[in-house]
Amino acid sequence: MTSTRTRRTAQGAAVRTALESMAGFISAQELHRRLSDDGSKIGIATVYRQLNALVENQEADAISTPEGQLYRACEDPQTHHHHMVCTSCGTTIEIEPPDEAWFTSVARTHGFDVHSHTLEVFGICSACRSASSAR
């Protein structure tokens, strides 16, 4: 092995930049769509490869949803926030966990070095609830 880590490519930079400019999580497909719309010339396969590389390098983390994987650039542990989303209309409300410190404490207990965490609450908002009298 003559040592060679990662090559600097336009596509790689584009993916990283785009991901970092995102507020929350985004899918590879969606990210690719945005990059393309913005004029970037990049294939979907490359988006996946870059995204997976970022995750492996711990520069991003991913969560699984019924629609597939969602990626997010890693930020300062403080900067992040959680959401509560209405599974009916999609409304999203930002919520604040009672004890953010808990995450790191459990981790320490198990010898983990916490990198990030996700918390999502799904439900039906009052508006949708009243709307759907049927069921």
Place this chain on the structure above:
Amino acid sequence: MTSTRTRRTAQGAAVRTALESMAGFISAQELHRRLSDDGSKIGIATVYRQLNALVENQEADAISTPEGQLYRACEDPQTHHHHMVCTSCGTTIEIEPPDEAWFTSVARTHGFDVHSHTLEVFGICSACRSASSAR
């Protein structure tokens, strides 16, 4: 509406029974495989439909993984748990939130009717941490 809820079918019972007899989570594909091996005559599409029906009726819940959805029969609300996963080796540890009730309380505050919630902690387990002296 002449009122008609759900029809009782052999396949439906088979799926529910099989799911309830499972220890943990299982995928639709895997469940179908087992049912078939046990002689049940049921199509994969039906397994999916039954499973999704159970989830909608809150008789089962599902989690998303990179390999797809995993289902589990619902038990006492207390029984569900969250995970902490090592982003390096994939090891998953079950963790217990300090205050499960918090989820429903925030929801109520915002007029939400909580349906489910997710909590995931990402990090590096001790084993991987020591192992990766290189980097």
Place this chain on the structure above:
DNA sequence: CTTTTTGCAAAACATTTGCATGTAA
């Protein structure tokens, strides 16, 4: 009978991979 469920195969998607070609280093 009437309406829901099933099965099957096709359709939809998300994600990965093989390979020839382009391109950092």
Place this chain on the structure above:
DNA sequence: TTACATGCAAATGTTTTGCAAAAAG
């Protein structure tokens, strides 16, 4: 140069759907 990255299309794997036939009520 030369090994790694990209693009494209084909391959995978999961989940959904259309539709005619079977089953429940």
